[in-house]
Amino acid sequence: MAITGESHSQFHVLAVDDSIIDRKLIERLLKTSSYQVTAVDSGSKALKFLGLHEEDDHSNPDRVPSVSPNDHQEVEVNLIITDYCMPGMTGYDLLKKVKESSSLRNIPVVIMSSENVPARITRCLEEGAEEFFLKPVRLADLKRLKPHMMKTKIKNEKLGDQEKLEKPEIQSEQQQQPPSQPQPEPQPQPQPQQSPLLQQPNNNKRKTMEEGLSPDRTRRRYNGGITTMV
Amino acid sequence: MASTPLRQQLSIMRQSLFDEGLLDHEQVSYLETLENEDDPDFIENVFTLFLRDSTRYIDSIEKALETSPVDYPIMERMMYRLKGSSASIGASKINGEISTLRKQFRDGDMESGKASLQKLKAEHANFKEKLVVYVGMLKQAKLSEY
Numbered sequence: 001m002a003i004t005g006e007s008h009s010q011f012h013v014l015a016v017d018d019s020i021i022d023r024k025l026i027e028r029l030l031k032t033s034s035y036q037v038t039a040v041d042s043g044s045k046a047l048k049f050l051g052l053h054e055e056d057d058h059s060n061p062d063r064v065p066s067v068s069p070n071d072h073q074e075v076e077v078n079l080i081i082t083d084y085c086m087p088g089m090t091g092y093d094l095l096k097k098v099k100e101s102s103s104l105r106n107i108p109v110v111i112m113s114s115e116n117v118p119a120r121i122t123r124c125l126e127e128g129a130e131e132f133f134l135k136p137v138r139l140a141d142l143k144r145l146k147p148h149m150m151k152t153k154i155k156n157e158k159l160g161d162q163e164k165l166e167k168p169e170i171q172s173e174q175q176q177q178p179p180s181q182p183q184p185e186p187q188p189q190p191q192p193q194q195s196p197l198l199q200q201p202n203n204n205k206r207k208t209m210e211e212g213l214s215p216d217r218t219r220r221r222y223n224g225g226i227t228t229m230v
Numbered sequence: 231m232a233s234t235p236l237r238q239q240l241s242i243m244r245q246s247l248f249d250e251g252l253l254d255h256e257q258v259s260y261l262e263t264l265e266n267e268d269d270p271d272f273i274e275n276v277f278t279l280f281l282r283d284s285t286r287y288i289d290s291i292e293k294a295l296e297t298s299p300v301d302y303p304i305m306e307r308m309m310y311r312l313k314g315s316s317a318s319i320g321a322s323k324i325n326g327e328i329s330t331l332r333k334q335f336r337d338g339d340m341e342s343g344k345a346s347l348q349k350l351k352a353e354h355a356n357f358k359e360k361l362v363v364y365v366g367m368l369k370q371a372k373l374s375e376y
Contacts, residue, residue, distance in 0.1 A: 019311060019314055019315055019318075020279055020283070021276055021279050021280060021283065021314075021315040021318050021319065022314060022315070022318055024272075024275065024276055024279065025261075025264075025276065025318055028264045028269060028272055029264065031268060031269070032264055032266070085310065087307070114310075114313065114314045114317060135314065135317065135318065136257065136317055136318050138260070139264075
């Protein structure tokens with residue numbers, strides 16, 4: 001697979017989806033975009049992979065999360081992309097757990113869903129999701145991931161340099177930043193004409209459709225053909 | 231790729247699947263662009279997975295309907311999964327049928343829902359038959375080129 005332009009192989013994406021077909025698909029999309037991928041089928045497996053054990057482990061009330069800010073995280077993950085609707089832990093639950101974790105909260109999280117539910121989209125974005133993709137996800141959608149991953153890379157590199165100069169305890173404070181980032185959007189995101197329910201939330205992070213980039217796709221979604229969205 | 235007789239047959243079958251509305255041209259073409267040397271059997275694999283999973287989902291929906299009381303959570307989950315995976319591989323007819331079915335059950339219209347389920351089963355059987363042939367031809371064409 002030819003790697004065009006800069007290599008993304010240093011970016012590692014954790015994909016979470018309980019559907020094996022969708023998992024294969026997202027994996028293929030991510031690999032085509034030259035990202036490293038780990039795909040798991042549940043939120044709890046995702047947390048395990050991230051090195052965070054679920055706090056609601058009633059069998060051991062004294063258990064603390066096994067990851068601390070400067071601890072070796074099992075693997076560096078630059079982005080989590082998760083399906084919304086999963087049995088047990090939903091993508092939203094996973095998002096919350098990630099954002100509540102001091103060690104993981106800076107990992108950008110993207111939610112995918114095959115259902116276009118504005119309230120759901122808003123909820124996820126408010127909880128700190130960077131993007132909300134409608135399924136089936138397209139390669140063009142993945143292009144929106146890079147800015148989010150770059151931010152964490154740059155931050156991590158800066159921190160890496162600083163660690164050599166400063167005390168370790170300071171790092172965790174410096175890692176904090178507000179959940180909503182200004183989106184590097186080159187173009188506005190108009191509403192799809194046939195879905196009056198889709199109101200623009202306060203921020204413009206939600207992906208509705210790629211106006212100007214994939215008109216065919218827009219037509220396909222909203223003008224009939226395959227009814228992928230209810 | 232060379233236009234061998236096998237490839238030509240494949241192309242004809244592919245087109246007829248589109249023409250019959252069984253597969254969505256755009257979605258399938260899109261999946262085909264994702265196949266490359268790193269994952270040369272991607273399409274066959276996802277189609278095969280769909281063949282397997284869709285059958286399971288439909289069986290589960292049927293069983294859930296037959297239990298007393300009806301197991302609505304299972305039905306909902308299975309319908310949701312079938313809807314999702316059919317969209318992912320471009321199985322337009324199935325996707326359409328399942329959306330109808332889902333709405334009917336959600337609206338509490340059991341009569342229509344059950345009728346739609348039978349229709350879905352018939353569509354699915356037809357689709358499977360053809361997809362099995364198509365996947366077989368895909369594999370054959372590839373093997374004959376090695």
